[in-house]
Amino acid sequence: MEPTKRGRVRVETTAKRVRVYVEGRAVADTTRALLVWEVPYYPTYYFPADDVRMEELKATGETRHSPSRGDAVVHDVAGRAGAALVYGDDAPLDQIRGHVRFDWDAMDNWFEEDEEVFVHPRDPYTRVDILPSSRHVRVEVGGVTVADSHNPRILFETGLPPRYYLPKTDVRLDLLRPSETVTHCPYKGRAVYWSVGEEESGRDLVWSYPTPLPESQKIAGLVAFYDEKVDVYVDGVLQDRPKSKFA
Known part of the structure; x- marks a missing residue:
């Protein structure tokens, strides 16, 4: 894994297949997910937009700002308000450009390979x-x-x-x-x-x-x-x- 840091944010790649489900449908399925440490305690998954069913997302017209990650467009997911953020080409972290971040609790199921995971992604540095x-x-x-x-x-x-x-x-x-x-x-x-x-x-x-x-x-x-x-x-x-x- 090649880490990148900007301020308090760490970004790494993972070789795991990661899937997100809503109402029994996979809204994201990738082997190219990013692990992004938005907080020090654990990472969050970011998905390449090409591996997301973008037809399930609807832009709200709102943006959400982070000092380290820049502005993201807020999207509803399958009718769930504000459940995804989409980062454009102007994100200060080039690794997250063109990536989608889903709100963990707004989704129904998360899988790493074929094992369901809860609360947040497993941190590769936690033993x-x-x-x-x-x-x-x-x-x-x-x-x-x-x-x-x-x-x-x-x-x-x-x-x-x-x-x-x-x-x-x-x-x-x-x-x-x-x-x-x-x-x-x-x-x-x-x-x-x-x-x-x-x-x-x-x-x-x-x-x-x-x-x-x-x-x-x-x-x-x-x-x-x-x-x-x-x-x-x-x-x-x-x-x-x-x-x-x-x-």
Whole structure:
């Protein structure tokens, strides 16, 4: 991959086949997608206009400006308002000229090759390692021990604090209240949540991946806590609460 940077924007090519679907129709299908880091945390896909079903797009007459990417013409996609941006020949980044950016959440399905992906494209510079450990991990919420384990699996993910995934048999499940919250991770899959107690501060503190993606199978059915919001003791030592976007 040959990276290009302009200010805070990084642009790279990818060899993956990438497809976008709306109402069962592929509105884009390419092996020439670009990965564009509009924010530092993860990239966004940009598609060559030649690989987009442009008849599905309708220009709104509006433009959207970015200091680094210039002006793009806003398009509706299959009736979905403002779901695509089309960059012309005057874009300051020559790599994105003649490319289309779709709003991720406005589309129904995204595929890398034949595997559906969620939330955002997988970042080629993000690594997830899941390691078994014999460390003693104890979790307190409001001074009450809700988990105590000598058999954690520690998940190390680039750019995020380590997460301690614990067997349910080491967790006070009687203190957990099922939540309706469901989230998706492009590296781990679909997560379900629990709250601790009735206070707002205890909402969605706990999660698990019942059927994670193949590369994260080691955490299947295990339970993790937001260390940013609970007290975690590792081998008897209280850990500093991480400073992250989840704090």
